Amino acid sequence: MRLWSLDPSILDRAALIACWREGLLAQKVLAGGTRGYTRHPQLERFRGAGDPAAAIAHFLTALQVEATARGYRFDATRIGVPDAENPRIPVTEGQLAYELEWLRAKVIVRDPEWLPRLTDPAAAPSFVTIPGPIESWERGVPLGAATA
Numbered sequence: 001m002r003l004w005s006l007d008p009s010i011l012d013r014a015a016l017i018a019c020w021r022e023g024l025l026a027q028k029v030l031a032g033g034t035r036g037y038t039r040h041p042q043l044e045r046f047r048g049a050g051d052p053a054a055a056i057a058h059f060l061t062a063l064q065v066e067a068t069a070r071g072y073r074f075d076a077t078r079i080g081v082p083d084a085e086n087p088r089i090p091v092t093e094g095q096l097a098y099e100l101e102w103l104r105a106k107v108i109v110r111d112p113e114w115l116p117r118l119t120d121p122a123a124a125p126s127f128v129t130i131p132g133p134i135e136s137w138e139r140g141v142p143l144g145a146a147t148a
Contacts, residue, residue, distance in 0.1 A: 001026065003042045003059065005091045006099050007122040008066035012107050012114040020063045020074050027056045027080050041137035049087040057081035059126040086125060092132030096121035 001022045004011060011019060029037045030052045037043070049055035060079045067074040076082075100121040107114045123129045 001037060001040050001042055004099060004103070005095055005123055005127055006103065007124050008063050010100075010117055010120070010122065011066075011103070012111045012117075013070075014110055015103060015106065016063065016067060016070075017072075020060070020067065023056065023060045023063060024078055027053070027060065030056055031080065041139055044137045045089050045091070045135070046087075049089055051081075051084075051087070054081045054084035055087035055089060055126065057084040058086055059124065062125045088128045089126055090130045091123050091127040092130055092135055093121075094133035095135040095138065096123055096129060098134045098138065 002015075002019065003023060003026060004015060004019050008016060008019070025034075025037065026040075026043055026046065028034050029040070029043060030046060046052045046055045046059070057079050058081075061076075061082075061084065064074040064076050064079065100118060104115065104118050107118060
């Protein structure tokens, strides 16, 4: 499960679609609708929000808005909490840099023409950037192990 902390506008087509699909799964997990993935580390940040259901809904809404702007049809009725308030979940600069590097490695292979768009590790609307290294919930830090 990869719930990108990066702004959806810089995700390539494959990352945007996968993040939507995995975000819907995360929503189901957080609502207690499945027994799988309940301990997935990326869910820690949503569970730490005041209202986890609203936090994941806000995250999904940002993906849906970006998809619509690109002409894709992500079904907004699948978002559990319409018009959820921004949870402003903290995400570290190191995490964003790590994710940008991870995304670049994927895009080089599957969509090299998208690569010039990957210059700014801006956070998705549900997150607020804070100083710090890669997040503690990140697992298997390969690549260049970005830190801030």
